[in-house]
Amino acid sequence: MALATKEKTDSALTGNGRGAGADKAFRIVALAAGLTTLLVLAAIVFSTTQRAWPAFAKMGLSYLTSTDWNPNQGQFGALAFIYGTFVVSVIAVVLAVPISIGIALFVTEVAPRRLRSAITTVMDLLAAVPSVVFGLWGFLVLRPQIKGIYNSIADFVHPIPVLNRVFGPSLSGQSFMTAGLIVGLMITPIITSITREVFLTVPRNDKDGALALGATRWEMIKGVVLPYSTSGISGAVMLGLGRAMGETIAIALVIGGSPQIVANLFAQGEAMPSVIAHNLNESSGDYQAALIGLGVVLFVLTVVINIGARALVIRFDRNLKGA
Amino acid sequence: MEEGHDVTQTETEIQHVPDVDLTIDVTPKVENTSADDHYPVVFDVKDLSVFYGSFRAVRDVGLPIRKHEVTAFIGPSGCGKTTVLRCFNRMNDLIDGARVEGTLTYHGVDLYDPKVNPVEVRRRIGMVFQKPNPFPKSIYDNVAYGPRIGGQKGDLDEIVEQALRRSALWDEVKDRLKKSALGLSGGQQQRLCIARAIAVNPEVILMDEPCSALDPIATGRIEDLMSEIKLDYTIVIVTHNMQQAARISDRCAFFTTEVNETSDVRTGVLVECDRTEKIFANPTDERTENYVTGRFG
Amino acid sequence: MSMLAAPPSPSFDDAEFDLLTVTLTRGRRWRDRAATSAMILSFFVAAIPLAAVMLVVVQKGQGVVRGDWFTNDIPTDIASAALAEKFGAVADPVVYGMQPAIIGTLFITGLASLIAIPIGILGAVYLNEYGKRRRLASAIRFLTDVMTGVPSVVMGIFIYTVWVLHFHQRTTFAGGLALSCLMLPIVVRSTEEMLKLVPDNLREASAALGTRTWRTTLGVVLPAALPGITSGCMLALARAAGETAPLLFTVGSISHFPGLAHLADQLGQQNTALSTQIFSNATQPGGEPLAWGAALTLIVMVLVLTLLARFVTARFASVRS
Numbered sequence: 005m006a007l008a009t010k011e012k013t014d015s016a017l018t019g020n021g022r023g024a025g026a027d028k029a030f031r032i033v034a035l036a037a038g039l040t041t042l043l044v045l046a047a048i049v050f051s052t053t054q055r056a057w058p059a060f061a062k063m064g065l066s067y068l069t070s071t072d073w074n075p076n077q078g079q080f081g082a083l084a085f086i087y088g089t090f091v092v093s094v095i096a097v098v099l100a101v102p103i104s105i106g107i108a109l110f111v112t113e114v115a116p117r118r119l120r121s122a123i124t125t126v127m128d129l130l131a132a133v134p135s136v137v138f139g140l141w142g143f144l145v146l147r148p149q150i151k152g153i154y155n156s157i158a159d160f161v162h163p164i165p166v167l168n169r170v171f172g173p174s175l176s177g178q179s180f181m182t183a184g185l186i187v188g189l190m191i192t193p194i195i196t197s198i199t200r201e202v203f204l205t206v207p208r209n210d211k212d213g214a215l216a217l218g219a220t221r222w223e224m225i226k227g228v229v230l231p232y233s234t235s236g237i238s239g240a241v242m243l244g245l246g247r248a249m250g251e252t253i254a255i256a257l258v259i260g261g262s263p264q265i266v267a268n269l270f271a272q273g274e275a276m277p278s279v280i281a282h283n284l285n286e287s288s289g290d291y292q293a294a295l296i297g298l299g300v301v302l303f304v305l306t307v308v309i310n311i312g313a314r315a316l317v318i319r320f321d322r323n324l325k326g327a
Numbered sequence: 328m329e330e331g332h333d334v335t336q337t338e339t340e341i342q343h344v345p346d347v348d349l350t351i352d353v354t355p356k357v358e359n360t361s362a363d364d365h366y367p368v369v370f371d372v373k374d375l376s377v378f379y380g381s382f383r384a385v386r387d388v389g390l391p392i393r394k395h396e397v398t399a400f401i402g403p404s405g406c407g408k409t410t411v412l413r414c415f416n417r418m419n420d421l422i423d424g425a426r427v428e429g430t431l432t433y434h435g436v437d438l439y440d441p442k443v444n445p446v447e448v449r450r451r452i453g454m455v456f457q458k459p460n461p462f463p464k465s466i467y468d469n470v471a472y473g474p475r476i477g478g479q480k481g482d483l484d485e486i487v488e489q490a491l492r493r494s495a496l497w498d499e500v501k502d503r504l505k506k507s508a509l510g511l512s513g514g515q516q517q518r519l520c521i522a523r524a525i526a527v528n529p530e531v532i533l534m535d536e537p538c539s540a541l542d543p544i545a546t547g548r549i550e551d552l553m554s555e556i557k558l559d560y561t562i563v564i565v566t567h568n569m570q571q572a573a574r575i576s577d578r579c580a581f582f583t584t585e586v587n588e589t590s591d592v593r594t595g596v597l598v599e600c601d602r603t604e605k606i607f608a609n610p611t612d613e614r615t616e617n618y619v620t621g622r623f624g
Numbered sequence: 625m626s627m628l629a630a631p632p633s634p635s636f637d638d639a640e641f642d643l644l645t646v647t648l649t650r651g652r653r654w655r656d657r658a659a660t661s662a663m664i665l666s667f668f669v670a671a672i673p674l675a676a677v678m679l680v681v682v683q684k685g686q687g688v689v690r691g692d693w694f695t696n697d698i699p700t701d702i703a704s705a706a707l708a709e710k711f712g713a714v715a716d717p718v719v720y721g722m723q724p725a726i727i728g729t730l731f732i733t734g735l736a737s738l739i740a741i742p743i744g745i746l747g748a749v750y751l752n753e754y755g756k757r758r759r760l761a762s763a764i765r766f767l768t769d770v771m772t773g774v775p776s777v778v779m780g781i782f783i784y785t786v787w788v789l790h791f792h793q794r795t796t797f798a799g800g801l802a803l804s805c806l807m808l809p810i811v812v813r814s815t816e817e818m819l820k821l822v823p824d825n826l827r828e829a830s831a832a833l834g835t836r837t838w839r840t841t842l843g844v845v846l847p848a849a850l851p852g853i854t855s856g857c858m859l860a861l862a863r864a865a866g867e868t869a870p871l872l873f874t875v876g877s878i879s880h881f882p883g884l885a886h887l888a889d890q891l892g893q894q895n896t897a898l899s900t901q902i903f904s905n906a907t908q909p910g911g912e913p914l915a916w917g918a919a920l921t922l923i924v925m926v927l928v929l930t931l932l933a934r935f936v937t938a939r940f941a942s943v944r945s
Binding site: 116117207209210212213214215216217218219220223227228231232 | 416418421423424449451461462463472476520523527
């Protein structure tokens, strides 16, 4: 057997050999695929802003601060829609957060093993139901029934000063509150899922420490689990807020389509995504630009909230690993 | 080889049973020993088995824990020492599928009686864990946690100071009580955990390898601490460190595992429980002798 | 150092102790129970409306979804029939059907998957096998996460501006594009998670045999992660099938399905989907039966997909262990 010459060995070891070209090509294809998300995101920002620009240019800052939305007269003040989005999202979050935390605590601290998967299944089912089905139910079933409830509450609260502004009479069952209720139901699964994961990271040792001192389970939760989880929970809440703000179809069906800034939660209103859903198809010119502009505002808002939420969750992760 | 024993629940008389030697040892002691077996029995364990699901982790344990003594559970890892320890304060309840058979009485009361509330049990029987687990609160709030939930409204300052003095930590932290407990060193954190446990005035303190996560100097300080506080509390300690057991304990319970030939299931068993001097100088069971002389383990 | 006499214990006295009461005051016990009840209650507050919605959909939808529901055109005479009924006139009974929408949902969602799944999987491969912790990869990962939070209506507006306004047409393809924008970040992230789960020693074993990364990825890593990836894609599909807003502005509306022979033509023509049908019929007088029927059909579709995805995950878990 002849000894391999130095050159031959050299080239055998250093040469690129077969497959190098394919590897490089594959890598480029994969990179391109990865960059696609960036591309799409950039395209969204660019194209929508461009289309909406005429409206921004025309209205200036009053686009965001004025309540005069008159497409026929070329006036586009979106404040009422921004208000509507804000109110519905806040109601949704205020309702969903305690419920989600309760469910998450139940699943992680209280429920026996067999119940846990049953409950998470129910949550998954809740998350799977499409938004339009919730909207349909809200419009055809909930709306007629809830009107009576609203009016009963309004009557009950009538003599009380501040409350009677917030819970006033309801013309139809469509209102900020109805939209808030349904959106709250819809964002519950995601807040539950994230807070559940947050609670699962609380170290067993710490929980045992509290219990070993003679704390009841609730005292242990209050003293150890919740303090540990504050930034994680805040992140989950913000993510839920972002989801609530972007919810379109369910809100479109139950909010009532009357843009107005009123304190009465039982009154009709309008929100950014729903006014777009109802009108974009038939719009043109400046009106169309203004509606697309609302989409831009929505996009910016949800992205900012999302980034804030992730920053909170990352900080939560770091606290955990640092401490 | 008999691993059981036979002891009455109340004070003094120890029945002399042939194969097991728990007689009062009247030969002169070498160094410190607490008095002989005249301390009352606090825990009496009979035929205790602990199951996780259908798996029997430890079987047929029987031993007494006496007041004002330090009882050490020794033996190789995985033979059920911590499992048995956690039975004394009902902490095993927290594990899904954990089940206990046999009897474990505390001052004559069956600890696993359905009427007994585990929360009450844990107030009287404290625990210090292997890895120090101070709460992410201030040093003061850590020690005050137990008394606070127990409804102690009055002067917490004094309780906190007392507890910290007793765990030999006061001098080191008295100027920074409001600082976070997480800023302390490992040894200090463990002493804080001991102070925290002491603050609720338990009768018994259970310790699950309290020094295994600490350096030798910190370990030494905690061992000294244990010798001091055993006069006020009854201590049961699980330890891997034989020398530590020899240094600080009055009584030792030696555990090992039995492997079932056919099913290859390992179950923990108590081999013997006796005064420390006897376990180390003149053990009754060959397995004990092999362990304490370092032949295995 | 020790004394032989036993000093009195600080607070205990064997006689006075009693395991059944004392420090656990009624207040503490009550608070603990109240907290547990509150937790259980929260579950029901979420579960009961879910049950109510499902029940109503089944109850109202099953009357319509029978026999030729799957083959009939969508009726266009709903409004006039409702009007006639209102005035007591006799009109021809409305023939309910949803065929175009059922096929539309399947077609558009399938199209979206064809676009989003390959790109998504390849993107995830880049992130986990090549880019890993490098800056570009971290940026892509972060922005993909951000993209999952973008509302679906924005995706609809995006394709509306870029395609519909540009080409002056609403088509199946445009709808597919809009849904694929929605699916893409979801597929990327869930696939990446699955790829992360594949243990490194598999990759090392392959590399030690002299295999290149691309071959290892295609031959070892992807097959190992396949069940998880499949499950993730099915969930993304289920989500896309239920979406309305992206299709609202991009797909238009039809009431008649031109037949399988013309399926390819449909790409450049208008179409409809179950979700948009529900939306438009919800508010139309006389349209309620259609809306409920479409809702039932859609929910069944989505649930089947979701359950299938879970089934795949469950089998994956058992294979792994």
